[in-house]
Amino acid sequence: MLYRRFGRTELQMPVFSCGGMRYQYKWQDVPLSEIPRKNQENLEATIRRSIELGINHIETARGYGSSEMQLGQILPTLPREELIVQTKVSPQADAKEFQREFEKSLGYFRLDYVDLLALHGINNAELLDYSIRPGGCLDVAKKLQAEGKVKFIGFSTHGPTDIIVQAIHTNQFDYVNLHWYYINQVNWAAIEAAKSHDIGVFIISPSDKGGLLYNPPPKLVNLCAPLSPMVFNDLFCLSHSQVHTLSLGAAKPEDFDEHLKTLELLDDASEILPPILARLEEEAIATLGEDWVKTWHVNLPTIAETPGEVNIPAILWLWNLAIAYDMLDYAKMRYNLLGNANHWFPGNKADQLDQLDLHACLSRNPHADKIPGVLAQAHQLLIGEEVKRLSQS
Secondary structure: OOOEEEEEOOEEEEEEEEEOOOOHHHHHHHHOOHOHHHHHHHHHHHHHHHHHHHEEEEOOOOOOOOOHHHHHHHHHOOOOOOEEEEEEEOOOOOOHHHHHHHHHHHHHHHOOEEEEEEEEEOHHHHHHHHOOOOOOOHHHHHHHEEEEEEEEEEEOOOOOOOHHHHHHOOOOOEEEEOOOOOOOEEHHHHHHHHHHOOOOEEEEOOOOOOOOOOOOOOOHHHHHOOOOOOHHHHHHOOOOOOOEEEEEEEOHHHHHHHHHOOOHHHHHHHHHHHHHHHHHHHHHHHHHHHHHHHHHOOOOOOOOHHHHHEEEEHHHHHHHHHHHHOOOOHHHHHHOOOOOOOEEEEOOOOHHHHHHHOOOOOOOOOOOOOHHHHHHHHHHOOOOOOOOHHHHH
């Protein structure tokens, strides 16, 4: 395994982390007696495989249902000083509730402390305020740190880049969990801000949220050859030294195997990546047009600026992926979260366009006349059954 200094924490972080949202039994707390033996055995085998590979960062969240409880059956049996254990607790208006949730996490782990505690989902200004205001959740986290129950404090986010950068610039956090990968590079400014404050950078779900790369479309497979799309994406992310670790949401022990192929390629990333990157760009231009590819995103309105709170940037992004790379399953899955995922994936679908006048909010975009038609086409292509976030299911 390869390791990188995780910013100001000085932890030697493996470049792959064992994320804990795919191997647990349920998305709700359940009595330990209800967890099937085979499910628990699989989770423990996955953790042992992770440790065997040198992936000693075990990452989960209070919101991941039975994950913490199940991890508490194996983590206390492993050498504590060799583990980096992380959990995440959502910020609350009532900071005392945040503390109660953390104490529940620690009890489930059956550990004396966690190495990393993240405020889970600083996704908008309100949740940032819950976190950083005097007497808020960050103050509680620092109190827990002073008591020795937490070593380092960070935050995770699915929010817009400006909120992430604002949180980073408070200089109150030791690390950040955020989204950034080949198909979604909008948060690069946040990664640069993290570097300026020597903050650790953890990439959330690069294989799932990064394109359902466990089951990529044949077109994407061909474009990424000779690498698999998963290895290409890992290599793309890790070729940037500002990125310290990628979360691998392993559901079973063998889920690490494909990712491990990345390690021997890192030294040659500057030779391996450019031909693949060129093919991907050329295909996008061939299918979508060069002017669109280079300028579709310019001066798009925010959700708040858009009638009906249609999430125009996200819908156009998903349309691009579906058309250019045949990433239809991924685009459908994400599109049908709109209207159902609250601040985790905000805004609405393009299903009421005949009732909305988008001309004013699109006036500064070079494709203002084209975009309403593209939104309508995207809706027809991507609409399906409504999707809930995993934690809501």
